Amino acid sequence: MGYVGGQWTLDVNGYTVKTGYQLLQGQHPSLQWYKEVWDSWFVPKHSIIGWMIKQEALNLRDKLHRLNICGSSMCVICEKEPETHQHLFAQCEYSRTVGFILDDWLCNAFTGNVQDMPILKSIRRLVQLTTWYTLWMERNSCRLDLVVRRPERLVKDIQRIVCMRVKMMLKEQCPASIEYSIWLRMRDTI
Numbered sequence: 001m002g003y004v005g006g007q008w009t010l011d012v013n014g015y016t017v018k019t020g021y022q023l024l025q026g027q028h029p030s031l032q033w034y035k036e037v038w039d040s041w042f043v044p045k046h047s048i049i050g051w052m053i054k055q056e057a058l059n060l061r062d063k064l065h066r067l068n069i070c071g072s073s074m075c076v077i078c079e080k081e082p083e084t085h086q087h088l089f090a091q092c093e094y095s096r097t098v099g100f101i102l103d104d105w106l107c108n109a110f111t112g113n114v115q116d117m118p119i120l121k122s123i124r125r126l127v128q129l130t131t132w133y134t135l136w137m138e139r140n141s142c143r144l145d146l147v148v149r150r151p152e153r154l155v156k157d158i159q160r161i162v163c164m165r166v167k168m169m170l171k172e173q174c175p176a177s178i179e180y181s182i183w184l185r186m187r188d189t190i
């Protein structure tokens with residue numbers, strides 16, 4: 001690939017900066033899920049944690065225990081199951097309770113003839129990412145202070161952040177638009 005027998009093989013017209021750059025980049029499988037964690041209106045630190053969760057790259061107890069760094073492999077919050085990414089962010093009773101309350105909130109806000117609007121998908125992604133980040137912070141403070149807040153308190157924090165970000169995203173929108181009315185319903189049902 002590249003120069004073979006004195007010929008640039010990636011473009012019939014010879015070497016170009018574009019094809020040279022493509023050669024340096026190499027071939028990588030495309031990640032189908034990157035839009036779930038990267039978007040201009042997501043909080044960047046939430047995106048970073050979301051990216052790490054998707055890659056299962058956080059140092060959770062299950063992994064630390066296997067490396068003999070931590071004495072227990074059990075979930076910091078519930079202490080009932082090994083602390084894996086799947087458990088902490090999806091299966092833990094605490095996380096599931098947070099998820100149920102947020103689902104109810106979104107279902108109430110997304111009523112009427114708005115079901116097919118693209119903004120709903122974006123808002124759901126934003127809620128997911130904010131929830132993951134907030135759960136991760138709660139887990140860390142629980143590890144240090146040995147107390148965990150009630151799920152309802154966590155939900156309030158998530159809702160406040162989400163509403164603030166949605167409002168930012170809508171700054172160009174007309175206050176009479178359907179998107180704006182969705183935001184108003186979300187804000188008023190906190």
Ligand SMILES: [Zn+2]
Nearest residue numbers: 075077078092
């Ligand atoms: Zn748990």
